[in-house]
Amino acid sequence: MLDLWPQILFWILAVVTVVSSVAVVVAQNVVRAAVWLLFALAGTAGLFFLMGADFVGATQLLIYVGGTLVLVVFGVMLTARGPFVRMETHSAEWTLAAVVGLALFGLLAGSILAASWPEKGSLGPAELNATSSRTSLDLGLAFLGIPPQRAGGVETTAGHDPANIGYLLPFEIVSVHLLVVLIGAAYLARSKRRRARGV
Amino acid sequence: MQHPVASLPTILLIAAIMFVCGAVCMATKRNAVGILIGAELVLNASNLNFVAFAYLTPFGIDGQVFALFGIVLPAAEAAIALAIILNFYNNHMTVDVDRATELKD
Numbered sequence: 001m002l003d004l005w006p007q008i009l010f011w012i013l014a015v016v017t018v019v020s021s022v023a024v025v026v027a028q029n030v031v032r033a034a035v036w037l038l039f040a041l042a043g044t045a046g047l048f049f050l051m052g053a054d055f056v057g058a059t060q061l062l063i064y065v066g067g068t069l070v071l072v073v074f075g076v077m078l079t080a081r082g083p084f085v086r087m088e089t090h091s092a093e094w095t096l097a098a099v100v101g102l103a104l105f106g107l108l109a110g111s112i113l114a115a116s117w118p119e120k121g122s123l124g125p126a127e128l129n130a131t132s133s134r135t136s137l138d139l140g141l142a143f144l145g146i147p148p149q150r151a152g153g154v155e156t157t158a159g160h161d162p163a164n165i166g167y168l169l170p171f172e173i174v175s176v177h178l179l180v181v182l183i184g185a186a187y188l189a190r191s192k193r194r195r196a197r198g199v
Numbered sequence: 200m201q202h203p204v205a206s207l208p209t210i211l212l213i214a215a216i217m218f219v220c221g222a223v224c225m226a227t228k229r230n231a232v233g234i235l236i237g238a239e240l241v242l243n244a245s246n247l248n249f250v251a252f253a254y255l256t257p258f259g260i261d262g263q264v265f266a267l268f269g270i271v272l273p274a275a276e277a278a279i280a281l282a283i284i285l286n287f288y289n290n291h292m293t294v295d296v297d298r299a300t301e302l303k304d
Contacts, residue, residue, distance in 0.1 A: 003202070010204040014213050021220040021240055030230045037236050040217070044243055047213075048266075050204045051254040056266045060246070063270050068239065068277045075232050075281040079288040093227060101223040108215040117207045117256075138260045139267065167264050174271055181275035188282035 010050050017043035031080075034072050041065050055136040143167045203255055210251040218244035231284045231294040235277060242273045 020040035027033040041064045048057030145166025221240030228234050246269040253262025288294050 006202075006204045014205075014209075018213060018216050021217045024236060024240060025220050025224045025227070030228075030233050030236075033224075033228075033233055033236050037239060040240065041243060044217075044247055047210075047247060048250050051210075051250050053250045053253065053263050053266065056246075056250055056263050056270070059267060059270050063274050064239075064243070068274050071274075071277050071281055072232060072236060072239070075235070075284055078285060079232065079294045097223045097227045100226070101219045104222060105215060105219040108218065109212055112208050112211045112215060135260065135263060139263060142260045142264050170268065174268060178271065178275055181279050185278040185282040188279070189285050 006050055010047065013043045013046040013050065016040075017047065030076050031073070034069065034076055037072070038065060038069050041069065053135060055139055141166075143171050207251060207255045210255075211248060214244040214247040214251070217241075217247065229295050229297060231287070231296050231299070232281075234296060235280050235284070238280075239273060239277065242269060242276075245269055 017040050020036045020043060023036040024033050024040060027036055041060065045057045045060040045065065048054075048060055143166055145168060218241055221237045221242075221244060224237030224240060225234050226237075228237060246266045249262040249266040249269060251262075252258060253260060253266070256262075284294055287299060291298065
């Protein structure tokens with residue numbers, strides 16, 4: 001019975017995530033859409049934890065739920081004015097959107113079910129990342145290009161290539177990108193106010 | 200002996216539902232912040248796929264690395280998008296994207 005708890009939790013979190021995602025689309029009030037997005041992102045973070053990605057799940061909670069969503073809510077509050085909070089969508093548009101969305105989902109689901117994914121039986125249980133409780137260490141080593149040492153001496157496919165330098169360069173690019181975005185966002189959000197004060 | 204919590208197609212189908220919801224949200228919302236919320240859903244679905252592949256395929260930790268990039272970059276995207284939305288709101292006093300035919304005032 002104890003072995004079933006991860007599966008039960010997975011389905012609970014999956015239902016929460018899916019229902020919240022649908023509710024984001026259906027919600028007419030943009031504040032409610034933001035709150036439903038909060039539940040969807042938190043449910044996804046729970047799924048990350050269940051899939052052995054503890055560091056990614058914690059990062060999701062910290063940055064996405066704690067940072068991005070607060071930013072979105074502040075954006076809603078700063079731009080909310082009377083009728084513009086509500087988003088009227090005509091029924092014809094809803095019909096068209098539903099048809100297009102269902103067609104897109106049919107395409108994706110058909111592709112997912114038709115493709116032959118590697119069977120989980122082809123992996124030993126020791127090779128599943130779920131057994132590794134130190135993904136932060138592995139992630140740091142992956143960023144530096146050092147292959148992670150598995151408990152059973154089994155290395156993953158990454159790192160067998162001696163020319164593999166890991167993700168150090170993308171990491172640096174993301175760092176510089178975040179700095180540029182910070183400066184750009186500050187400039188964009190402030191420029192109008194400064195000009196209005198000058199005029 | 201630890202079983203995976205779900206099969207790969209199951210997780211991919213959940214992510215597909217999330218992706219479609221985000222795409223429909225981007226297509227139907229008039230509010231620019233609503234469109235940004237839809238984009239966050241789409242990117243979150245891609246992160247779920249990355250983590251699922253890292254969990255259930257022998258590619259190791261690489262999927263989680265890309266999921267980290269996929270978390271950090273949408274944060275930057277949200278910051279810059281909200282700066283643009285605020286600037287647009289200051290100029291036009293609306294965030295209705297149907298009226299956003301020009302970004303200058």
